[in-house]
Amino acid sequence: MSSISYLINYGRIPKAGSNGAMLLNKQDLIQYDHSYYGEREVSWKDALGEDLY
Numbered sequence: 209m210s211s212i213s214y215l216i217n218y219g220r221i222p223k224a225g226s227n228g229a230m231l232l233n234k235q236d237l238i239q240y241d242h243s244y245y246g247e248r249e250v251s252w253k254d255a256l257g258e259d260l261y
Contacts, residue, residue, distance in 0.1 A: 215240065 215221045216230060221240050225231030 212237070 212221075212232070213230065215237075216223045216232060221232055221236045223230065224233050224236075
């Protein structure tokens with residue numbers, strides 16, 4: 209998984225803190241993780257076929 213500060217700084221997941229605190233919603237992080245790895249799986253299956261397991 210990518211660095212959390214990278215994900216926040218580049219807008220991959222929204223920042224939920226104030227006064228310089230770097231807070232985030234756990235569900236946003238989980239959703240990003242699922243979408244990132246889901247997209248990679250789909251692109252590999254498109255390139256190599258469905259029998260990746």
